[in-house]
Amino acid sequence: MKKASIIMIIGSLLLLGLFKFPLWNIMLGAPQYPDPLGMNIYIDGIKGVSEFDLQNIDGLNHYIGMKTIPKADEMWEFSMFPKVIFGMALLGIIIGILGFLDKVSYKFFLGWFILMSVLGILGMYDFNNWLVDYGGNLDPHAIIKVTNPDGSPMSYKPPLIGFKKLLNFDVTSLPHTGGYLMFVGMSLTLVAFWLGRKTSVKKTT
Numbered sequence: 001m002k003k004a005s006i007i008m009i010i011g012s013l014l015l016l017g018l019f020k021f022p023l024w025n026i027m028l029g030a031p032q033y034p035d036p037l038g039m040n041i042y043i044d045g046i047k048g049v050s051e052f053d054l055q056n057i058d059g060l061n062h063y064i065g066m067k068t069i070p071k072a073d074e075m076w077e078f079s080m081f082p083k084v085i086f087g088m089a090l091l092g093i094i095i096g097i098l099g100f101l102d103k104v105s106y107k108f109f110l111g112w113f114i115l116m117s118v119l120g121i122l123g124m125y126d127f128n129n130w131l132v133d134y135g136g137n138l139d140p141h142a143i144i145k146v147t148n149p150d151g152s153p154m155s156y157k158p159p160l161i162g163f164k165k166l167l168n169f170d171v172t173s174l175p176h177t178g179g180y181l182m183f184v185g186m187s188l189t190l191v192a193f194w195l196g197r198k199t200s201v202k203k204t205t
Contacts, residue, residue: 003195004099005097006096007192012112015085017182018042018182019085021176022177023042023182024179026172027049043178046070057069062142064145065143067133067137084119088115109192112189113190120182134158158173159171161175
């Protein structure tokens, strides 16, 4: 159980990488931009991959009526996410320490994983809703108006994950370093649960 508990603690600590590294990345490439424009999404705000990327993206978006990229204080998520991540990391560390001291069952490791998974799904759902609003709620007085073949207004929603063609832009949306650290950390807590269960079974046989 001690080995499982140490892995649980390490997995929880990896979540703290989200305070330094981006959770997600969206890149936009087009023939007129040899160097693609990009934005890194952190748990506490959005930054350009290069110095003027956000400014250039907002300039392009203005022509088709999209909103400007929100500042950190314009979205409640950017004040809530750091608290949630810190709280879950702290909870996981406490559970790991208690497991090391044989004060809690290995089942708490799985409970933490399920809770973190639910919070992650809710976060992805919220992020997708923001993308829908960002790419679909356009200014009707925009300079450029592009419609679908059926005449309906075209949505410029970036993909939640993967690749999408938006006019002459190739848009790619993928997890970044912080997102991968979170995935590895959560996977380690599953490993901790499996090891804890294996140890518990051995003790009872």
